[in-house]
Amino acid sequence: MRACLWRRCNFRSHNFTRPFSISPATHERVDVARLLSQLTEADGVDVYGWVRSLRRQKKVAFVAIGDGSTLESVQAVLKPEDAAQLSTGAAVRLTGSWQASKGSKQSHELQVTQVAILGANDAEHNPLQPKYQTPEYLRTIPHLRPRIPANALLLRLRSQVIASLTHFFNQQGFVQTHTPIITSSDCEGAGEVFTICSNAAKEPEQCEKPGGQAQVEHFFRTPKYLTVSAQLHLEALAQAVEKVWTLSPTFRAERSDTPRHLSEFYMLEAELCFTNDLSDVMAVVENMLVAVASDLLSSHTGAELLKAREASQAEHESTTDSLTAADLKARWTGLASGAWPRITYAHAITLLQTAAADSSATFAFEPSYETGLQAEHERWLAAHVGEGKGPVFVTDYPAVQKPFYMSPSSASESNGGKEYNTAACFDLLVPELCELAGGSLREHRGDELRKAMEAKGVEGSGLEWYQDLRKYGSVPHGGFGLGFDRLICYLSGVGNVRDVVAFPRWVGRCEC
Amino acid sequence: MRACLWRRCNFRSHNFTRPFSISPATHERVDVARLLSQLTEADGVDVYGWVRSLRRQKKVAFVAIGDGSTLESVQAVLKPEDAAQLSTGAAVRLTGSWQASKGSKQSHELQVTQVAILGANDAEHNPLQPKYQTPEYLRTIPHLRPRIPANALLLRLRSQVIASLTHFFNQQGFVQTHTPIITSSDCEGAGEVFTICSNAAKEPEQCEKPGGQAQVEHFFRTPKYLTVSAQLHLEALAQAVEKVWTLSPTFRAERSDTPRHLSEFYMLEAELCFTNDLSDVMAVVENMLVAVASDLLSSHTGAELLKAREASQAEHESTTDSLTAADLKARWTGLASGAWPRITYAHAITLLQTAAADSSATFAFEPSYETGLQAEHERWLAAHVGEGKGPVFVTDYPAVQKPFYMSPSSASESNGGKEYNTAACFDLLVPELCELAGGSLREHRGDELRKAMEAKGVEGSGLEWYQDLRKYGSVPHGGFGLGFDRLICYLSGVGNVRDVVAFPRWVGRCEC
Numbered sequence A, B: 001m002r003a004c005l006w007r008r009c010n011f012r013s014h015n016f017t018r019p020f021s022i023s024p025a026t027h028e029r030v031d032v033a034r035l036l037s038q039l040t041e042a043d044g045v046d047v048y049g050w051v052r053s054l055r056r057q058k059k060v061a062f063v064a065i066g067d068g069s070t071l072e073s074v075q076a077v078l079k080p081e082d083a084a085q086l087s088t089g090a091a092v093r094l095t096g097s098w099q100a101s102k103g104s105k106q107s108h109e110l111q112v113t114q115v116a117i118l119g120a121n122d123a124e125h126n127p128l129q130p131k132y133q134t135p136e137y138l139r140t141i142p143h144l145r146p147r148i149p150a151n152a153l154l155l156r157l158r159s160q161v162i163a164s165l166t167h168f169f170n171q172q173g174f175v176q177t178h179t180p181i182i183t184s185s186d187c188e189g190a191g192e193v194f195t196i197c198s199n200a201a202k203e204p205e206q207c208e209k210p211g212g213q214a215q216v217e218h219f220f221r222t223p224k225y226l227t228v229s230a231q232l233h234l235e236a237l238a239q240a241v242e243k244v245w246t247l248s249p250t251f252r253a254e255r256s257d258t259p260r261h262l263s264e265f266y267m268l269e270a271e272l273c274f275t276n277d278l279s280d281v282m283a284v285v286e287n288m289l290v291a292v293a294s295d296l297l298s299s300h301t302g303a304e305l306l307k308a309r310e311a312s313q314a315e316h317e318s319t320t321d322s323l324t325a326a327d328l329k330a331r332w333t334g335l336a337s338g339a340w341p342r343i344t345y346a347h348a349i350t351l352l353q354t355a356a357a358d359s360s361a362t363f364a365f366e367p368s369y370e371t372g373l374q375a376e377h378e379r380w381l382a383a384h385v386g387e388g389k390g391p392v393f394v395t396d397y398p399a400v401q402k403p404f405y406m407s408p409s410s411a412s413e414s415n416g417g418k419e420y421n422t423a424a425c426f427d428l429l430v431p432e433l434c435e436l437a438g439g440s441l442r443e444h445r446g447d448e449l450r451k452a453m454e455a456k457g458v459e460g461s462g463l464e465w466y467q468d469l470r471k472y473g474s475v476p477h478g479g480f481g482l483g484f485d486r487l488i489c490y491l492s493g494v495g496n497v498r499d500v501v502a503f504p505r506w507v508g509r510c511e512c
Helices: A002-008 A032-036 A149-171 A231-241 A278-297 A300-315 A325-337 A345-357 A375-388 A446-456 A464-468 A484-492 B002-008 B032-036 B149-171 B231-241 B278-297 B300-315 B325-337 B345-357 B375-388 B446-456 B464-468 B484-492
Strands: A042-056 A061-066 A074-078 A091-100 A108-119 A194-198 A224-226 A243-251 A264-273 A342-344 A392-395 A413-415 A418-420 A425-430 A434-442 A477-483 B042-056 B061-066 B074-078 B091-100 B108-119 B194-198 B224-226 B243-251 B264-273 B342-344 B392-395 B413-415 B418-420 B425-430 B434-442 B477-483
Touching: A032 A042, A032 A074, A042 A074, A042 A108, A061 A091, A074 A091, A149 A243, A149 A278, A149 A300, A149 A484, A149 B149, A149 B231, A231 A243, A231 A264, A231 A464, A231 A477, A231 B149, A243 B243, A264 A278, A264 A484, A278 A300, A278 A325, A278 A392, A278 A425, A278 A434, A278 A477, A278 A484, A300 A325, A325 A484, A342 A345, A345 A375, A345 A392, A345 A413, A375 A392, A375 A425, A375 A434, A434 A484, A446 A464, A477 A484, B032 B042, B032 B074, B042 B074, B042 B108, B061 B091, B074 B091, B149 B243, B149 B278, B149 B300, B149 B484, B231 B243, B231 B264, B231 B464, B231 B477, B264 B278, B264 B484, B278 B300, B278 B325, B278 B392, B278 B425, B278 B434, B278 B477, B278 B484, B300 B325, B325 B484, B342 B345, B345 B375, B345 B392, B345 B413, B375 B392, B375 B425, B375 B434, B434 B484, B446 B464, B477 B484
Parallel strands: A074 A108, A342 A392, B074 B108, B342 B392
Antiparallel strands: A042 A061, A042 A091, A061 A074, A091 A108, A194 A224, A194 B194, A243 A264, A264 A477, A392 A425, A413 A418, A425 A434, A434 A477, B042 B061, B042 B091, B061 B074, B091 B108, B194 B224, B243 B264, B264 B477, B392 B425, B413 B418, B425 B434, B434 B477
């Protein structure tokens, strides 16, 4: 009867998997998320999880059990002597009856008849203590940090967003690809690179500085680097199957120490052939984020993120983080609504200059066409264009500010009486976070690409293969890259990218 | 009328995306796969693609156009003068009418009224010539290789398998994670590692040999390496959300020059908590591959792979590759059927010894319990256990052959009168390819893990964090890793892993 009851249940939101057997358990296993959605009573229930909190009274002990399947925990009611060996963090199997609760905080609770400690907790030395611990401290123990329910939720968010993206691109006919991590070029104009070498070399190897003289035996014969972007390789693959994407790790050896930069991070990149209209590329970005945000709005993970944000605000009133659950939901709605404003760089400068002139904004750097957008300018644009309700595309930046591979815009810009060459490119700015994605049409004409490479000083840098792509049936195409970890920040409301990446790496820091 | 006709069509197998505009085209755009499924006539059709082949006659020219959406091409009928500038590889837009064909090879063809060359082809210098070119040669031009339709098909296969896996794990409640690429440990027992360094260091940096004396400034303060496996980090994440997986790049600096090894390759790895039964781990592997193979069997990509194999066999009768389309389909059916045999290592040795004794098999290495399974032994087992129809799990290898993190089996083995400690582990062997995946229960007890690390000489190697996982609520768990590129080989029938990876890297070779 007992086991049958569980088998008859039909929880559409969760999938039954075959039960695990940890002897001597004999009952059906159920995860916490599923158990909490079960509103009829049942005997013979096994719950596996970790002790989240513990409250001992004279005649009874209350133990909250979580397993990472939800932010919530199950209230388990134990005899005080059965709870004697428990502490926050211990792993247990609790067996008992699922019954209507006498307390008002939960509809049901587990009346425990049997306790098995699967993994004891060294409570005294546990670096995770059941109290508030700062994000800075938690970053020193990334191997334990995800055990905090709010951090486990971030893992589930990432997984859900990946699933949404995979579904979206699959539906749109994009082919998911694996672009290389080890690459030959160190000069795609995206910053400093990591060099790799092999300890297995017969002779000691040295990593050369570019232009260095050392005669060394390289594992791959010549120096190789960790990729800074999949774009160039994606362009090659796009010419085979028209539309491609990848979500893969990229690397920058920059000594930045900011909440927005990591040395190792995931980039979502896509390329599509047969377009000479930047709008086509922006449409992919927009439709993609609409899909991700819509999925989130209607998901259990979304609901939990809002709940977590409310709890976090209530708990730490003194934190500087002022983002409310309503603000967070507004972000998702802004994304899900689509149809974001698109303004040119020249127009953006004009808006900034007007705001500065009428004193509606104060900038440390005077906005000017030549000097480019500073972070404070991007912030203002993201907040004011489209009334801060959602992202804004800024297009057609001066070509001189952009890398060699971008196509020119169809018309040059006139500003302050001068003519400027602009690139057919965009940045996607979102309120608060600012730059989330960037893209462009790619220079698909061989001669023009060669000239651009010469002008930017990157010719002869192991990119002959990239120039080849323009010789044998080149096609007009474009693409974009999106900082995936930043997207997770934006969707979760977590302010620092180091707190949404499981094992963050930045200058001087690489734990585990 | 023209455009409307296309809008009314309801091709369920393909998704409509918004049309691209390459001026001066004004018509609805359609990809080749979709066009070929359209069996009613229509005017005003734009086809974008690359010339696959070209046949000029006096009054007419026949041009085959492909775009990577399918192995097939559209037959386009042109005036000879319109085809004068075309060659195999050129990118074009052809505008015309989709009409019933007079030829017998296709039901419909495109009667072209307008030709636009989007990207000319330098036919003379094109490294891809319209003739048979060896796989060895094609590996020197990975940036162009996927333009060959059979290689584009491999890209689509990879994408489809990723989508199947994402769906499977999502359904099973596994959380997809991004484990780090740059790691601190160089000694997980999985072989030689690559070391990374930064060219951005203020002082020249050297990559140290382990134990080296050089005083250098490291970007991350201490030497860091490219990961050889996500497993250890996955175990940390599993203790947060119970069930996790990742599909991410891994690296080995081994000087192997074989059809089965790359220096950079994708591994699919998963870990699941709350199990002390190896069968639970094997069930995940089995169910996962059943799902992937079932999806493939019922897919367009699957049908195309069979067609490609037939064509390839017909074309190159002299090749040593004897795998037929029927053989390939039998592989998928073997996977999709599930319920694969599970035998212990000890039993495997007995089977091998019996086969050697009765001369039904001849081995260069005599099978013995102590020396381990040689490649020839694995091949024999994969071919004979389960009658070669599908994979076989071999379990409980001698602990001495396995890494420090594996749990002991519940009982030791007795062989030839001696007692052996065995590990609760398995290898999955598939016919012809041999080892595809391997997994185990993990040693979750702190003391036992410490002893195993001492015994294997890996204590104090930056793995203190991994030992931490056993101190604060450790749980019984297990997991596996599967060579993703090898899986693509097995599913596609391609014999060399270098030919299924877009930009393969191995010792001495890293093109592009």
